[in-house]
Amino acid sequence: MGRFVARRLLQMIPVFLGTVTLIFFMVHILPGDPVAAMWGDKAVDPAQLAAFKHARGLDQPLIQQYLDYLGKLFRGDFGMAMDGRPVIDKISGAFPVTLRLALLAFAIEIVLGVTIGLFAGLRRGKAFDKGTLVLTLLLISIPVPVLGFIFQNIFSTQLGWVTPTVQDSMNLGQLLLPAIVLGSLSLAYVARLTRTSIAENIKADYMRTAVAKGLPKRKVIGTHLLRNSMIPVVTFLGTDLGALMGGAIVTEGIFNVKGVGFELYHAINLKEGATVSGFVVVLVLVYLAASLIVDLLYAVLDPRIRYA
Amino acid sequence: MPDLTDTKTEIPAQRAAEVPEAKPEKARSLGLDAWHDLRRRPIFVISALLIVLLIVIAIAPGLFTSVDPRAGDLRTHFLTKPNYGHLFQPDWFGYDGQGRSIYARVIYGARASVVVGICVTAGVTVLGGITGMIAGYFGGWVDTIVSRVTDIFFGIPLLLGALVVLNAFTSRTIWSVVFALVALGWTQMTRVMRGSVITVKQADYVTAAKALGAGTTRIMVKHILPNAIAPVIVVATIALGGYIATEATLSFLGIGLQDPTISWGIDINSAQKVIRTAPFALFFPAGMLSITVLAFIMLGDAVRDALDPKLR
Numbered sequence: 319m320g321r322f323v324a325r326r327l328l329q330m331i332p333v334f335l336g337t338v339t340l341i342f343f344m345v346h347i348l349p350g351d352p353v354a355a356m357w358g359d360k361a362v363d364p365a366q367l368a369a370f371k372h373a374r375g376l377d378q379p380l381i382q383q384y385l386d387y388l389g390k391l392f393r394g395d396f397g398m399a400m401d402g403r404p405v406i407d408k409i410s411g412a413f414p415v416t417l418r419l420a421l422l423a424f425a426i427e428i429v430l431g432v433t434i435g436l437f438a439g440l441r442r443g444k445a446f447d448k449g450t451l452v453l454t455l456l457l458i459s460i461p462v463p464v465l466g467f468i469f470q471n472i473f474s475t476q477l478g479w480v481t482p483t484v485q486d487s488m489n490l491g492q493l494l495l496p497a498i499v500l501g502s503l504s505l506a507y508v509a510r511l512t513r514t515s516i517a518e519n520i521k522a523d524y525m526r527t528a529v530a531k532g533l534p535k536r537k538v539i540g541t542h543l544l545r546n547s548m549i550p551v552v553t554f555l556g557t558d559l560g561a562l563m564g565g566a567i568v569t570e571g572i573f574n575v576k577g578v579g580f581e582l583y584h585a586i587n588l589k590e591g592a593t594v595s596g597f598v599v600v601l602v603l604v605y606l607a608a609s610l611i612v613d614l615l616y617a618v619l620d621p622r623i624r625y626a
Numbered sequence: 627m628p629d630l631t632d633t634k635t636e637i638p639a640q641r642a643a644e645v646p647e648a649k650p651e652k653a654r655s656l657g658l659d660a661w662h663d664l665r666r667r668p669i670f671v672i673s674a675l676l677i678v679l680l681i682v683i684a685i686a687p688g689l690f691t692s693v694d695p696r697a698g699d700l701r702t703h704f705l706t707k708p709n710y711g712h713l714f715q716p717d718w719f720g721y722d723g724q725g726r727s728i729y730a731r732v733i734y735g736a737r738a739s740v741v742v743g744i745c746v747t748a749g750v751t752v753l754g755g756i757t758g759m760i761a762g763y764f765g766g767w768v769d770t771i772v773s774r775v776t777d778i779f780f781g782i783p784l785l786l787g788a789l790v791v792l793n794a795f796t797s798r799t800i801w802s803v804v805f806a807l808v809a810l811g812w813t814q815m816t817r818v819m820r821g822s823v824i825t826v827k828q829a830d831y832v833t834a835a836k837a838l839g840a841g842t843t844r845i846m847v848k849h850i851l852p853n854a855i856a857p858v859i860v861v862a863t864i865a866l867g868g869y870i871a872t873e874a875t876l877s878f879l880g881i882g883l884q885d886p887t888i889s890w891g892i893d894i895n896s897a898q899k900v901i902r903t904a905p906f907a908l909f910f911p912a913g914m915l916s917i918t919v920l921a922f923i924m925l926g927d928a929v930r931d932a933l934d935p936k937l938r
Contacts, residue, residue, distance in 0.1 A: 336778035344790050455927075459920035461871040463878045463894055464912040467901060475902065557780070564783030568875055583879070586789050594790065602781040 319617075326613060330606050338391070341598045342384055345591045353400070374398065387592075391599065397592035399585075405596035408581055413600060416570070416577035419493050420562040423501030424555075431505045432551065435512025436544065442517045450513065454506035462565075466499045466572040483574035496573040500566055504558050511554055515547035522546070548619050556612030560605030655852075660932040670928035676921040684740040687733045691716065695734040695888055698725035708906050719910045722893070723900050728907060731893055732914050738877075738889040739918055741800050742807070743870040749808035751862045754815020759854075761816065762823025763846055772820070776813035784810055784872060792881050803873055803882050811869070818861050822854040829853070856933045864926030867919040874915050890915040 353370055357363075371377045375386060390397060396405035438450040460468075473495055474482040484492045519525065520543060528538045567579035578597060585593035664670045683690060693716040708720035708728070719728035761772035779787075784807070791806040792798060826832070827850065835849050876882030877891025885892065890911040897908035 332774055333777045333781065336774065337781040340778060341782065341790070344787075344794075347794070455920065455923065456916075459867065459871075459923055460916045461874050461878075461912075461919065463875060463891075463898075464908075464916065467894075467898060467908060467912075471901065471905070560781070561783050564786045567785060567789070568879065571879070582786065583789070586793055586881075589793065598782065598786070601783070601786075605781045 323610070323614070326610055330610070334602060334606060335388075337602045338388070338595065338599055339384070342387060342591070342595050343380075345589070345594045346380060346383070387595070396596040396599070399593045400588065400590050405593050408593060409596055409600055412576065412578045412581045412597075415575060416563050416566055416579065418490065419497055419500060419566060419570070419575060419577060420559060422490065422493055422497035423504070423562055424559055426497060427501040427505040427508050427558075428555065431508025432512050432544075432548075435509040435551075436516055436539075438509065439513040439516025439520065439547075440539070442513075442520075447513070450509060454509050457502055457506040462499065462503065462568045463572065465502060466496075466569060469495060469499050470572065493575070496569050496575055499572075500562060500569040504554075504562065507554060508551055511551050512547065515550050516543060519543055519547045545619055549616060552612055552615050552619065556608050556615075557605070559608045560601060563604060564601050660929070663932040664928060667928050667931075669924055670932075673921045673924035673928065676917070677925060680736055680740055680918055680921065683733055684737040687737065690733045691727070691730045693727045693730040695726060695730040696886075698722075700725040707904075708910075720904070720906045722907045723896060723904070728893075728910050731888055732890070732910050734888045735890045735893060735911060735914070736918070738800055738883055738887055739870045739873060739915065742803055742873040743866045743918075743922065745800075745804045746807040746811065746869040747862050747866045749804065750812045750815045750865070751858060753808065753812040754817075755819050755855075755858060757812070758816040758819025758821075758858075759823055759846060759851070762820040762854075763827060763842075763850065765824075769820070772816060776816050779810065779813040782810065785875065788872065788876055789879070789881055792876065798882065798884050800883065800887065803876065807869055807872060811865070814865065815858060815862065819854065819858050822857045823850055826850050826854040860926065860930040860933055863929050864923060867922035867926065870922065871915070871919050 353367060353374075353376065357367075368377070375383060378386070387397060394406075396409065399405050399408060434450055438447040441447050457465075470482055474480050480492065480495050484496060486492060524542060524546070525538065528542045533542075563578060565579075566575075566577060567583050569575070570577050570579035571583065578601070582594065582597050585597065687695075698721075702725070704721065704723070704725050709715070709717045712718050716727040716729060719732060722728050722731065757772055761769045787810040788803075788806045791809060792802060795802040832845060832849055835845050840849075873882055874889065874891035874894065877889045878895045880895065882891055883889040893911040894908060894915070897904070897911065901908055
């Protein structure tokens with residue numbers, strides 16, 4: 319177990335370095351000069367421009383900048399944004415908000431998705447199952463911006479239950495509606511995956527044995543069926559938390575949540591290399607951590623899987 | 627939709643019925659078998675008809691409306707309500723905030739979505755198919771490198787990466803969106819193809835072909851490719867709908883297609899400003915977009931059932 323974790327951690331290093339490198343060059347090769355853009359419509363003063371670039375190390379060759387960036391990154395320094403704020407400040411301001419939003423969406427999709435999928439799988443071919451399939455298909459085909467506007471319109475404009483946009487980005491109650499919108503697509507996938515998996519495993523020999531042993535129904539379904547059916551769902555969920563955090567751009571825009579998506583969207587538009595790289599680095603770390611946890615969860619769900 | 631659920635019980639019976647009549651003649655290939663299976667499914671027929679209609683609209687939008695989707699008249703048509711009785715007329719779906727016919731814009735918007743969806747899918751399938759085939763077939767250090775590269779791309783969310791790539795283009799066309807999505811999406815197909823090739827590679831007929839002295843290219847193209855392609859086709863068909871949704875989302879964010887191009891995503895974006903007074907301006911492009919994505923996902927579902935009934 320310990321050796322497996324160590325090996326996985328070692329394997330993550332090249333992936334992490336590769337992603338950081340890829341995003342660094344993608345952002346910095348972009349045409350357009352973010353520093354010159356700071357002058358807006360006014361004429362750019364060449365001396366000031368050169369001084370500013372020199373102070374930030376932006377006059378160095380790209381490779382040198384890249385090596386400097388990596389060196390600082392390993393000392394925990396994410397560099398400075400164009401407005402002079404350390405990128406780490408922006409990260410520590412935005413990530414708690416998006417983490418709340420993403421975890422709320424994650425919780426909704428696990429609880430609702432698995433429950434709906436379980437009942438649909440148990441009642442395969444019945445009305446509830448068919449209804450689930452149709453509804454999840456609809457949910458998958460409605461793009462997120464459209465779903466966001468539909469929900470905003472129904473729950474705040476028509477019913478008046480919540481404010482149309484989020485006033486306090488740290489308030490869990492206000493984040494509920496954006497979280498439902500954010501998690502809805504994954505909810506549909508989780509429900510479908512669970513349903514398929516349950517419907518397949520219900521015919522397994524161990525299920526017949528469990529029923530024949532006279533175990534109560536609750537135990538047959540909870541311990542035997544559900545636990546064995548969770549592996550494909552957990553695989554999906556592992557990649558999903560990172561995707562939720564990175565994909566929150568649209569939801570955060572519609573509901574005015576000041577999180578990662580909001581900051582990233584502005585940083586990308588302003589071509590703020592250091593800010594974009596910094597945020598993506600943290601997102602990649604979340605993704606890598608989630609995929610490690612998933613690998614370890616496999617062994618918990620299915621004791622036959624062992625990590626030597 | 628009964629066929630969504632009943633396939634599992636239906637297929638063995640069908641297969642059993644088909645075997646005796648197929649035996650004396652040539653055995654059916656997987657593709658032909660899948661085709662016979664598909665034709666009987668209402669889900670497949672409905673989604674295929676929808677897609678054919680969409681492609682016709684994309685190729686010849688002029689057949690469906692005679693109005694210029696870019697011509698607006700603010701004095702007479704500003705946010706005019708839809709006239710549902712006027713089928714196929716310019717005012718059928720009403721007019722948008724610039725006095726342009728929403729019906730005409732919905733019709734002309736199909737092209738961007740269909741082209742992006744099909745081209746991105748073709749691009750990722752070819753690129754991912756080739757890299758996956760090479761990684762899966764040769765194994766060893768080639769496989770290690772390709773797998774690590776796919777890992778790297780997997781860490782970057784598609785929407786986020788596309789935002790960064792598209793920011794590099796000063797004027798964006800359909801092709802810049804296609805480029806961005808292919809550049810970031812191909813590794814998904816690499817993974818699927820690699821896994822599939824590794825399973826097929828161990829089959830006896832591959833060993834037999836090697837023993838008979840077949841060259842590497844021949845083994846890959848004639849023996850492995852036809853047997854390993856099914857999962858890739860399935861994933862590609864389902865992903866197609868997703869690419870269309872991604873294009874609309876990018877255009878909605880203002881970082882995808884730009885104004886002279888007509889896209890449902892752009893129209894959804896401009897409709898959000900008038901959502902209280904004119905919800906229909908949002909409803910029709912959003913509805914068309916959803917129907918299009920739905921059609922491709924239903925097609926993908928049907929193809930998956932036909933190619934691999936076990937996968938459901």
